[in-house]
Amino acid sequence: MWPGTWRKVFAGLSPTPRAALRLSKRLYGPAGRRDTIFALSSGHGKCGVAVIRTSGPASGAALRSLTGQWELPPPRAVTLRRIRDPSSAETLDRGLVVWFPGPHSFTGEDCSELHVHGGPAVVSGVLQALGRLPGLRPADSGEFTKRAFQNGKLGLTEVEGLGDLIHAETEAQRRQALRQMAGELGRLYERWSEELTKALAHMEAFIDFSEDDNLEEGVLVQADAAVQTLEEEVKGHLQDGRRGERLRGGVHVVIAGPTNAGKSSLLNLLSQRPVAIVSPVAGTTRDVVESAVNIGGYPVLLSDTAGLRVTEDAVEQEGVSRARERLLQADVVLAVLPAGDFVPEPCCIAEALRAVLPHGDLAWRVPCVLVLNKADLLEEGHREILLGACQKGVLPPTCLLSCKSGEGIDRLLSLLRAQLEQMCGNPLAGSPSLTQARHRLHLTSCLASLGRYHSYKSLDLVLAAEELRLARRHLGKITGRINAEEILDIIFRDFCVGK
Ligand SMILES: Nc1nc2c(ncn2[C@@H]2O[C@H](COP(=O)(O)OP(=O)(O)OP(=O)(O)O)[C@@H](O)[C@H]2O)c(=O)[nH]1
Numbered sequence: 001m002w003p004g005t006w007r008k009v010f011a012g013l014s015p016t017p018r019a020a021l022r023l024s025k026r027l028y029g030p031a032g033r034r035d036t037i038f039a040l041s042s043g044h045g046k047c048g049v050a051v052i053r054t055s056g057p058a059s060g061a062a063l064r065s066l067t068g069q070w071e072l073p074p075p076r077a078v079t080l081r082r083i084r085d086p087s088s089a090e091t092l093d094r095g096l097v098v099w100f101p102g103p104h105s106f107t108g109e110d111c112s113e114l115h116v117h118g119g120p121a122v123v124s125g126v127l128q129a130l131g132r133l134p135g136l137r138p139a140d141s142g143e144f145t146k147r148a149f150q151n152g153k154l155g156l157t158e159v160e161g162l163g164d165l166i167h168a169e170t171e172a173q174r175r176q177a178l179r180q181m182a183g184e185l186g187r188l189y190e191r192w193s194e195e196l197t198k199a200l201a202h203m204e205a206f207i208d209f210s211e212d213d214n215l216e217e218g219v220l221v222q223a224d225a226a227v228q229t230l231e232e233e234v235k236g237h238l239q240d241g242r243r244g245e246r247l248r249g250g251v252h253v254v255i256a257g258p259t260n261a262g263k264s265s266l267l268n269l270l271s272q273r274p275v276a277i278v279s280p281v282a283g284t285t286r287d288v289v290e291s292a293v294n295i296g297g298y299p300v301l302l303s304d305t306a307g308l309r310v311t312e313d314a315v316e317q318e319g320v321s322r323a324r325e326r327l328l329q330a331d332v333v334l335a336v337l338p339a340g341d342f343v344p345e346p347c348c349i350a351e352a353l354r355a356v357l358p359h360g361d362l363a364w365r366v367p368c369v370l371v372l373n374k375a376d377l378l379e380e381g382h383r384e385i386l387l388g389a390c391q392k393g394v395l396p397p398t399c400l401l402s403c404k405s406g407e408g409i410d411r412l413l414s415l416l417r418a419q420l421e422q423m424c425g426n427p428l429a430g431s432p433s434l435t436q437a438r439h440r441l442h443l444t445s446c447l448a449s450l451g452r453y454h455s456y457k458s459l460d461l462v463l464a465a466e467e468l469r470l471a472r473r474h475l476g477k478i479t480g481r482i483n484a485e486e487i488l489d490i491i492f493r494d495f496c497v498g499k
């Protein structure tokens with residue numbers, strides 16, 4: 001049997017304001033307690049099933065109001081219920097409901113989920129009904145995740161991993177995000193933080209008690225050794241060629257070469273759609289044309305650029321200077337040359353490649369793949385001459401390609417994949433990579449503090465200990481153990497509503 005007040009609410013009778021306030025306090029807790037938030041957690045637009053989530057102390061009451069049943073479903077079990085508008089008792093849908101009493105929920109608070117039919121009218125009907133319940137309000141972007149963090153359910157690096165998982169577009173990105181979300185990166189930083197704490201404790205003990213004889217001699221040496229080991233580890237972690245960040249943000253591959261080599265044709269071939277204009281007119285491409293593609297599970301941002309040549313045309317000159325600029329930002333260069341230019345005399349390939357690469361340097365720090373395009377136009381026997389020439393000497397990995405017939409595309413893809421693998425690493429192997437510029441910033445500051453610790457340690461132990469404390473603070477900012485609202489806002493801003 002329901003309590004009398006409940007029966008009144010369910011009968012659609014509105015209680016007096018005073019009684020309503022009392023009722024609301026009984027059901028939803030006293031004012032000043034945390035709001036209960038709700039949002040559509042699945043994607044927007046028409047879909048088969050939409051998931052609406054609530055989190056906060058009034059979640060249970062909201063579920064009771066919407067299902068019209070006093071009895072809450074068993075925890076974490078999916079139950080079919082009629083979902084109704086509490087004020088009019090009108091049926092909005094029949095759907096699945098799940099009750100997650102805190103602390104065993106995503107946010108750590110009482111949570112509920114309503115799985116309803118994904119039509120816009122059903123979804124807006126349920127959202128409006130929720131909005132009319134006392135103590136409930138629509139969630140802000142990332143608020144569910146923020147509450148999970150504040151209730152200790154997730155560390156900051158895990159939160160970032162979750163955000164990356166939501167945005168992951170390729171398999172390698174997904175693997176890296178899952179690993180970070182599972183807490184591996186966070187645990188690494190926490191271990192470092194603990195080691196610093198230990199070293200700091202030893203130093204402080206020495207500072208405070210070294211007058212007494214009962215302190216071991218080796219305490220300071222031990223702390224110093226621990227700091228040095230840590231320093232090496234942090235340095236190694238930072239010198240990872242930005243693999244985690246590259247995998248997260250995409251590898252920048254720049255297509256460059258002389259006019260009419262087939263650069264735009266190659267962009268279109270790799271993108272599998274006509275992204276850029278292709279024409280027999282030399283100097284067709286002027287702006288940098290970008291296209292995001294997935295190559296072997298790695299995210300790649302391809303840039304097609306203006307053909308490199310000396311020209312009187314002011315617009316084309318601007319195109320060429322943009323191409324040069326983009327080349328300087330490349331992670332990998334795809335240099336495209338027309339194969340026919342180098343037969344039967346293949347001697348000047350290196351010369352032509354130098355004209356493409358920055359500073360005319362074949363040993364430039366950025367990896368390069370050489371594409372000899374329009375292989376379909378080669379005469380019999382010329383392929384062998386070219387391939388033979390490319391295997392010798394200073395040239396980067398080379399492939400003969402025809403954008404027209406598709407010949408050679410498999411070899412090009414495998415050359416590219418090899419470069420990407422080397423650059424991004426295997427996200428499942430080895431120690432986890434740092435994935436954000438934010439991590440790099442704090443780790444660099446941490447190293448700087450450790451460096452100052454070394455300068456101070458023989459002069460002033462108190463100052464040296466202070467630097468260890470600062471180093472630990474920098475690590476803490478990565479995992480969120482130091483409560484800094486500004487870092488939180490930066491991270492949660494990237495989340496969408498309902499996450
Ligand atoms: N036969 C043959 N023609 C090709 C091939 N690739 C491109 N072409 C042709 O070569 C011409 C130039 O191709 P684009 O892709 O516009 O060359 P581009 O390097 O982007 O040229 P610009 O933007 O002007 O520097 C077009 O007519 C293409 O159809 C190929 O593999 N074989």
Ligand SMILES: [K+]
Nearest residue numbers: 260279281284
């Ligand atoms: K062209």
Ligand SMILES: [Mg+2]
Nearest residue numbers: 263264284285
């Ligand atoms: Mg072009």
